[in-house]
Amino acid sequence: MNTSQILWIDLQPSLYCLFKRTAQTLGQNFEVKRWSFEHDLDESCDVEVVHSLMRHTIENSSNPVHLVGHGVSGTIAYLYAQKYPNHISSVSVLSVDTCSTNQWTSHYQSMRSQLPCSRFHILSHLSRLLVASQTEQVGQIMIKLLAKCLDNDFVYGSIVKSQTITNIKKAEVPVLVINGEKDFVVDEQSHDRWKNYLKSGDCYQKVADGRHFFPFTQWSQTAKMIESFVNMIPEQHQNQIPNSCKNLSISKTNS
Structure with missing residues (x-):
């Protein structure tokens, strides 16, 4: 088994059953841990609170950590990677737009x-x-x-009115973006928006016919994309972008 650790960021545990098969498939070759977050609806909570809790977990990990998240969880994971690039090896986001409020x-x-x-x-x-x-x-x-x-669950625009989520910018760590071809939430123009923030070696992929919750219906393809990406990242150079990933930069996977 690969010594790298995949940390599945889960801010909406009510929906985790939709991603469980993808996580289980990844677990055949990686150590996969689920980082779940729940809070009282009347409790003040924002991105900084979530990041501080994530940081405590990530800094105590003995293995290289690769963040994975879907939707708002992916957005928060990416913003963490953007803020703390030295803490992680990579970030993979599923059904995520550069406009953070697009959920x-x-x-x-x-x-x-x-x-x-x-x-x-x-x-x-x-x-x-x-x-x-x-x-x-x-x-x-x-x-x-x-x-x-x-x-x-943690929902943008919920009872916590002071909650704000900044838009995505360029991150220093290797980035994998997987979006569904037929996702009405993260529309087909998202690729053009992501182009402004993806570095050479970062990967943007589409799941053919995939909708917003494509990891539920196309878990095998999703897991393979993440696994291929993580395997290309040298563990001894956690922030080095792998040149071999360049061939994956704008590929499409059939369902």
């Missing part, structure tokens, strides 16, 4: 405020957009998961 929850809040529909109907509509090829049973489960996430 599925922000789309929900916009629809909720503008449409004369119930929460259930909006979440029912969103669930079909966020996950591809779902059965009626999966659709009902997704509605419950999304509702639970809104009520209990």
Whole structure:
């Protein structure tokens, strides 16, 4: 097993079941640990608080740490890598835009405020957009998961009104970005926005036909992309960008 450690950043534990198969597949070749965060909805919480808790965990790790996160968790993981580049080996973000406020929850809040529909109907509509090829049973489960996430997890624009998340800029560590080709949250123009911040050797990949929660439906491809990227990073040079990654810079993976 590779001595590198993958730390899966999870700020929305209600949705972790959607990423579990990807994490388990990575666990066949890496030590994968889940860093989960929960807080009282009435408790003041911002990115700095989350980063300070992450830092305590990461600095105490005996192995090179590679951060992985989806959605807002990926955004927070990237901002950590941007702020503390010497602490980690790389960062892989899934369904993440450079505009940090562009989350599925922000789309929900916009629809909720503008449409004369119930929460259930909006979440029912969103669930079909966020996950591809779902059965009626999966659709009902997704509605419950999304509702639970809104009520209990770290959500941009939630009850903590003072919460702000800065936009993404260039990070010094090696970066892997994986977005879905048919993600209505992180739209097809996200690649153009990411070009401004990706260095030579960083990787931007698309999952063909992938929607926002593509790690749930296309976990094998997702895990392979992350595994290939992490394996290219020399452990003895944690902040050195691997030249071999240049061939992956704008590739597409079929589902």
